[in-house]
Amino acid sequence: MAAGGxxxxxxxxxxxxxxxxxxxxxxxxxxxxxxxxYAGNDRNAYLHRAWMRRGIPSDAFDRPQIALAxxxxxxxxxxxxxxxxxxxxxxxxxxxxxxxLNLPVVSLGETQVRPTAMLWRNMAxxxxxxxxxxxxxxxxxxxxxxxxxxxxxxxxxxxxxxPAVVIPGGPMLNGTFRGVPLGCGTDVWKLSEEVRxxxxxxxxxxxxxxxxxxxxxxxxxxxxxxxxxxxxxxxGTVMPGLAGTPAPDSRLLETAHxxxxxxxxxVREQRRPSDIITKESFHNxxxxxxxxxxxxxxxxxxxxxxxxxxxxxxxxxxxxxGADVPLLxxxxxxxxxxxxxxxxxxxxxxxxxxxxDLLDPTAVTVxxxxxxxxxxxxxxxxxxxxxVREEPLxxxxxxxxxxxxxxxxxxxxxxxxxxxxxxxxxxxxxxxxSVEDLHERIDxxxxxxxxxxxxxxxGCGPKGYPGMPEVANLPLPKKLLEQGVRxxxxxxxxxxxGTAYGTVVLHVTPEAAAGGLLGLVEDGDEIVLDVxxxxxxxxVPEEELQRRRVPxxxxxxxxxxxxxxxxxxxxxxxxxxxxxxxxxxxxxxxPDVARESH
Numbered sequence: 001m002a003a004g005g006x007x008x009x010x011x012x013x014x015x016x017x018x019x020x021x022x023x024x025x026x027x028x029x030x031x032x033x034x035x036x037x038y039a040g041n042d043r044n045a046y047l048h049r050a051w052m053r054r055g056i057p058s059d060a061f062d063r064p065q066i067a068l069a070x071x072x073x074x075x076x077x078x079x080x081x082x083x084x085x086x087x088x089x090x091x092x093x094x095x096x097x098x099x100x101l102n103l104p105v106v107s108l109g110e111t112q113v114r115p116t117a118m119l120w121r122n123m124a125x126x127x128x129x130x131x132x133x134x135x136x137x138x139x140x141x142x143x144x145x146x147x148x149x150x151x152x153x154x155x156x157x158x159x160x161x162x163p164a165v166v167i168p169g170g171p172m173l174n175g176t177f178r179g180v181p182l183g184c185g186t187d188v189w190k191l192s193e194e195v196r197x198x199x200x201x202x203x204x205x206x207x208x209x210x211x212x213x214x215x216x217x218x219x220x221x222x223x224x225x226x227x228x229x230x231x232x233x234x235x236g237t238v239m240p241g242l243a244g245t246p247a248p249d250s251r252l253l254e255t256a257h258x259x260x261x262x263x264x265x266x267v268r269e270q271r272r273p274s275d276i277i278t279k280e281s282f283h284n285x286x287x288x289x290x291x292x293x294x295x296x297x298x299x300x301x302x303x304x305x306x307x308x309x310x311x312x313x314x315x316x317x318x319x320x321x322g323a324d325v326p327l328l329x330x331x332x333x334x335x336x337x338x339x340x341x342x343x344x345x346x347x348x349x350x351x352x353x354x355x356x357d358l359l360d361p362t363a364v365t366v367x368x369x370x371x372x373x374x375x376x377x378x379x380x381x382x383x384x385x386x387x388v389r390e391e392p393l394x395x396x397x398x399x400x401x402x403x404x405x406x407x408x409x410x411x412x413x414x415x416x417x418x419x420x421x422x423x424x425x426x427x428x429x430x431x432x433x434s435v436e437d438l439h440e441r442i443d444x445x446x447x448x449x450x451x452x453x454x455x456x457x458x459g460c461g462p463k464g465y466p467g468m469p470e471v472a473n474l475p476l477p478k479k480l481l482e483q484g485v486r487x488x489x490x491x492x493x494x495x496x497x498g499t500a501y502g503t504v505v506l507h508v509t510p511e512a513a514a515g516g517l518l519g520l521v522e523d524g525d526e527i528v529l530d531v532x533x534x535x536x537x538x539x540v541p542e543e544e545l546q547r548r549r550v551p552x553x554x555x556x557x558x559x560x561x562x563x564x565x566x567x568x569x570x571x572x573x574x575x576x577x578x579x580x581x582x583x584x585x586x587x588x589x590x591p592d593v594a595r596e597s598h
Contacts, residue, residue, distance in 0.1 A: 092260020119467025145169030185499025217247025295498025304579030322398030460494030461511025
């Protein structure tokens with residue numbers, strides 16, 4: 001019998017036969033998924049083993065096979081260091097008795113991929129899912145960082161439901177410019193607006209470019225990458241205490257080693273995503289999202305992950321659970337510090353300790369222990385970075401869900417990033433039919449706009465763009481910037497970067513391209529925003545709206561791809577309130593593959 005259970009290695013079997021000893025049969029002791037490929041004496045098992053030998057130990061096929069789903073790519077600069085992290089994971093897997101297998105998967109660089117990384121999130125998730133299912137893998141370590149990589153990895157792992165654990169790649173170190181910290185993303189928006197307002201020279205603006213990205217790692221603000229790392233930990237899919245560790249910090253490699261060991265343990269105990277990611281863990285993620293002032297993009301990603309597991313999660317859950325949660329993290333874009341500061345101040349677990357009473361105590365993590373069991377000894381080391389419960393930055397900071405005739409199935413706004421005086425507002429619409437239309441006209445001195453206007457951008461939803469780009473935080477008209485205006489109400493069926501800020505209503509559903517009323521708004525229409533009342537209304541008589549519905553004058557601005565992924569995407573993508581996943585990917589398929597390849 002092979003040491004540690006499983007199957008006798010094929011090499012030992014061949015050695016026995018060469019020495020004239022009776023041939024041993026493969027004896028199953030512990031069922032592993034990979035044994036469906038490697039166990040047995042027939043031709044197919046021979047083929048699977050022989051092509052994998054190439055110097056690996058003779059008992060390799062008897063051990064848990066752990067894939068490293070690795071999103072490292074030079075074109076995803078925030079993830080470029082993950083190959084080094086993978087080496088530490090490999091050592092941990094080996095130490096625990098497993099076999100680590102590097103599996104490069106589709107990687108999405110938020111700053112590089114056109115027309116938007118969101119267009120490819122579902123494709124990446126589908127490709128990763130199929131590769132995890134198709135290969136002789138017992139468990140997987142998910143290596144992600146940049147915005148869409150962790151969501152796509154979790155969507156895939158949830159669909160296959162084999163033991164899986166996430167390692168976030170971590171934020172970059174703080175950069176400085178002109179003696180002050182420079183938050184990547186957030187300060188791009190601020191500095192570029194100052195250039196347009198004539199307050200900052202283009203030369204100085206460009207000089208800041210080399211100061212912003214100081215080290216390896218993803219954005220150092222509380223943008224989508226940092227948010228999704230913390231969401232993954234709040235869901236229970238990360239070794240507790242890892243999320244937020246800066247990418248250059250040696251403790252990232254230390255914990256990566258431990259995560260490799262944990263992955264082998266998870267396989268032996270068959271601890272699967274469906275055991276960990278539950279309605280209760282989504283409750284905890286929503287509480288965490290509000291307490292950290294996280295990205296609005298988390299909403300669409302968490303909805304998509306829930307859909308893969310058949311968990312009934314809705315927009316209303318974000319409002320019901322998170323709306324009254326206090327903002328405790330003083331980070332850009334809602335505050336002044338950066339992720340390196342959050343880490344030294346105690347990290348996400350110190351934040352969650354402050355709202356422990358709001359968390360579900362039953363939700364477990366990849367270690368088998370509950371999330372709340374890790375919060376007992378967590379302390380805050382800098383109370384300006386992480387506020388205590390009694391002294392929050394904002395008393396009620398969760399994402400608010402709006403309804404009304406302009407958002408029949410919902411829209412969202414992040415009050416923590418908005419101007420308080422604009423959270424109740426009436427103004428006349430200034431409408432842009434596309435991103436190109438916006439860029440062409442926003443700085444026109446003759447644009448009929450003032451500080452009370454409501455900027456409306458449509459054609460940016462999942463179908464209309466396609467892919468739902470991060471354009472909802474429209475740049476303000478230049479002539480208003482020159483007058484000192486720095487925020488206006490903006491409404492869009494697209495998304496905005498987690499590093500962005502402003503009074504922005506986004507994820508409007510149904511989007512204009514799906515027949516939403518947003519497609520019928522005209523210049524001068526009165527729009528009412530009432531965040532406290534959760535209302536978003538277009539004050540136009542119904543008979544006038546009926547007149548506008550025929551003909552639809554905006555249809556020509558929407559995407560109509562004729563082939564390839566974009567065509568498949570537009571035909572099957574759901575709306576933002578459903579996570580913008582493809583309709584045929586909702587629900588898990590599981591790990592089974594019914595047919596042999598030879």
